Amino acid sequence: MKAAYRNALHAIDMDESKKNELVDYLSREAAEHTSVVKMPKRSSWRRMLLRVAAAVVACTVMAGGVAYAAGPYMTLSDAFDALFNGAPARTEVMDSIGRPVGAAAYANGVTISADAIIGDASSYSIVYSITWEDGVPDAVAENVVDLYMDGGSHVLGSSGSAGSAYFYDNDPSDNTVHYVEQLFIDSADGIIGRTCTVDFDRILHIAAESADPDSAQTVVAEGGWNLRFTIDYQDESIALPTGQALAIDGRDTTVTALTISPVSLLVEYDVQSGDDTDALAEPQELPAVRDLGTITIVMNDGSRMTFESDTCAASVSMGDGIVHCKLNKIFESAIDLEDVSSIELGGVSIPVH
Amino acid sequence: MDARKEAERIVEAYTPIIMRIGYTYLRSKPDAEDLCQETLWKLIRRTPPFDDVEHEKAWVIRASINACKNELKSAARLRTTTLDEALAVGSEVVEEPSDVLQAVQDLPLGYREAIFLHYSEGYKISEIAALVGKSESAVAKDLSRGREMLRKRLGSDFQ
Numbered sequence: 001m002k003a004a005y006r007n008a009l010h011a012i013d014m015d016e017s018k019k020n021e022l023v024d025y026l027s028r029e030a031a032e033h034t035s036v037v038k039m040p041k042r043s044s045w046r047r048m049l050l051r052v053a054a055a056v057v058a059c060t061v062m063a064g065g066v067a068y069a070a071g072p073y074m075t076l077s078d079a080f081d082a083l084f085n086g087a088p089a090r091t092e093v094m095d096s097i098g099r100p101v102g103a104a105a106y107a108n109g110v111t112i113s114a115d116a117i118i119g120d121a122s123s124y125s126i127v128y129s130i131t132w133e134d135g136v137p138d139a140v141a142e143n144v145v146d147l148y149m150d151g152g153s154h155v156l157g158s159s160g161s162a163g164s165a166y167f168y169d170n171d172p173s174d175n176t177v178h179y180v181e182q183l184f185i186d187s188a189d190g191i192i193g194r195t196c197t198v199d200f201d202r203i204l205h206i207a208a209e210s211a212d213p214d215s216a217q218t219v220v221a222e223g224g225w226n227l228r229f230t231i232d233y234q235d236e237s238i239a240l241p242t243g244q245a246l247a248i249d250g251r252d253t254t255v256t257a258l259t260i261s262p263v264s265l266l267v268e269y270d271v272q273s274g275d276d277t278d279a280l281a282e283p284q285e286l287p288a289v290r291d292l293g294t295i296t297i298v299m300n301d302g303s304r305m306t307f308e309s310d311t312c313a314a315s316v317s318m319g320d321g322i323v324h325c326k327l328n329k330i331f332e333s334a335i336d337l338e339d340v341s342s343i344e345l346g347g348v349s350i351p352v353h
Numbered sequence: 354m355d356a357r358k359e360a361e362r363i364v365e366a367y368t369p370i371i372m373r374i375g376y377t378y379l380r381s382k383p384d385a386e387d388l389c390q391e392t393l394w395k396l397i398r399r400t401p402p403f404d405d406v407e408h409e410k411a412w413v414i415r416a417s418i419n420a421c422k423n424e425l426k427s428a429a430r431l432r433t434t435t436l437d438e439a440l441a442v443g444s445e446v447v448e449e450p451s452d453v454l455q456a457v458q459d460l461p462l463g464y465r466e467a468i469f470l471h472y473s474e475g476y477k478i479s480e481i482a483a484l485v486g487k488s489e490s491a492v493a494k495d496l497s498r499g500r501e502m503l504r505k506r507l508g509s510d511f512q
Contacts, residue, residue, distance in 0.1 A: 001453055001507060002472050008454035009473050012376050014368050014386055022368070022390060026360035030397050105423050156390055197391055226423040228391070
């Protein structure tokens with residue numbers, strides 16, 4: 001029996017072609033992962049934002065008598081209300097591009113569930129619930145904006161990611177806090193239909209005045225928590241005309257891709273770098289090639305949504321005398337693409353419809 | 354070592370055992386293939402050095418087993434399957450496992466785990482206990498009960 005069992009089980013192996021694909025994938029992961037420029041994990045403006053979000057959601061619950069879901073997961077509507085400042089509008093947008101996830105993992109008295117995901121072909125926002133079975137520790141309740149998640153999500157087949165994340169507590173009376181991850185995923189073929197794995201190792205409290213995550217940190221929950229699900233929401237991105245000539249750092253630059261969705265903007269461009277390609281790849285030079293200045297989304301009613309390109313998640317690759325940049329901005333509130341008139345960047349205006 | 358050589362090394366070294374772990378725990382070859390990608394991705398991004406090859410192998414086995422257990426606990430696996438999905442799965446051509454392999458696969462998870470690590474991978478009870486985070490007596494009990502269930506099912510084929 002032993003030999004028969006062993007022989008039968010050892011006959012189960014991966015096909016050679018799939019092994020070769022796996023080697024290709026892992027090689028890219030090992031070689032390219034460092035080319036992605038990470039955004040700061042948490043920032044002061046975000047902390048302000050989440051306090052406002054918590055206040056608005058709490059008022060909605062009290063005034064309307066609406067209760068949060070009794071189960072372990074936030075409802076889609078609650079999750080996105082919190083994500084986008086409690087804005088009640090855009091329900092139709094959320095319905096099409098947001099999805100419940102419903103994956104959870106437990107370790108050492110703490111359950112982490114991925115409640116909802118919203119995004120497009122190159123970025124997503126995931127809302128997690130973190131529930132302590134014996135109540136939220138004081139170190140968490142009193143310092144929720146200074147928490148830091150050790151670990152994160154990853155899309156299998158992608159070459160890197162960049163973005164931001166933050167904690168918030170929309171109901172201090174319960175035993176749950178929430179965590180939001182907003183990531184640009186660098187992937188040649190998009191992310192819809194791909195497997196997303198989440199590996200959280202620890203939750204840390206880092207003293208606000210400490211810039212170094214390794215100092216003044218306290219472990220408030222020990223994992224690990226591992227989740228896995230398929231990204232399956234609808235991508236409502238619109239591809240816009242490209243080929244516009246820009247000038248970045250005095251170098252000829254051409255827009256090669258431009259897409260806008262209800263939740264993010266992605267612009268890709270090639271900077272002619274010639275013999276300076278290797279020099280431009282140095283970390284101290286990256287800010288220059290990714291600097292598109294102010295980017296503006298102009299709405300039909302004349303209102304303008306602006307942000308600086310250095311607040312975008314960025315991916316930079318180089319070769320053949322060209323530096324290829326991708327900049328992605330996840331919006332602070334979802335927009336209806338029917339309301340967008342044009343996009344202004346690098347001194348050119350690009351019509352959306 | 355360059356990235357490609359390192360990727361080739363870990364795929365060659367660990368794909369077979371991760372496939373066996375995935376098949377044993379998740380009972381599905383496609384899930385086992387996903388497990389290979391997930392575990393080896395974690396391995397290639399891991400920065401702390403291993404003491405030696407055995408340390409690295411033990412890490413791979415533990416990471417694979419933990420990923421399987423989390424997958425089994427995940428609500429994603431508890432989702433109801435639509436009729437179309439069920440028909441699609443049913444229409445696939447799947448190679449039938451041998452009687453012995455099927456009998457082990459039908460064991461409860463704890464017994465299956467102990468039988469797999471002992472008979473397929475050759476680990477001692479003390480080593481299995483360290484790998485799966487159980488006491489040695491609990492592993493010995495799982496092994497004994499698993500063997501007993503196999504003996505009843507396989508009859509004279511069990512030796």
